[in-house]
Amino acid sequence: MEDHTENNQPSPRRPASRANQAPPRADRAQRRSPSLSELITLQWQHERGEVDLENFLLAIYFMRLGTLVDRAYDRHCQAKFGINGGDMRLMLALRRSGPPYVKRPTDLFRTLLVTSGAITKKVDRLVEMAYVERLPDPSHSGGFLVHLTKKGLQVVEHAIEHLANHSVLAPAMAQLSPEERKQGSAFVLRVLSALESTET
Secondary structure, X not given: OOOOOOOOOOOOOOOOOHHHOOOOHHHHHHOOOOOHHHHHHHHHHHHOOOOOOHHHHHHHHHHHHXXXXXXXXXXXXXXXXXXXXXXXXXXXXXHHOOOOOEEOHHHHHHHHOOOHHHHHHHHHHHHHOOOEEEEEOOOOOOOEEEXXXXXXXXXXXXXXXXXXXXXXXXXXXXXXOHHHHHHXXXXXXXXXXXXXXXXO
């Protein structure tokens, strides 16, 4: 009887289906676990999907972003200069005003969005560190000006370099194209400017 088999030769191996192959690296990257903020977004969309949550979620994003940046910079300021990030923001406000680096307390609490009492406490701490000094305000009897000292200026210059070159945002920003970074900065600035214009 004629044998129609292949004389016991092994049948050619079929290529494995794509379903059984390891996904390409790009696919694996796309299947990463959601970040905590993405998970929060999904949870709110599930719980209140009938509501337009765009503004609500954007506010959450801004608050979380600010908290993460502020927390990282606060740790740096505490370790390097013995002050907190909020105190450093006051010094940065003095620095960007240009020589002679002087501002009234009123200008500072309006710029930094804090109370006058908070500014007083910050100035007290910075005076103790010799980073700022109080000067008489010639235009207001009994008032004072806040002046950035030479020591304070050196500290601020270091802080600016750190923010520019070692920001906690750097790893995230590196994932964006130059155009995406430009558009993102423009969007945030536009939103902030619109909010600030409504402040009384």
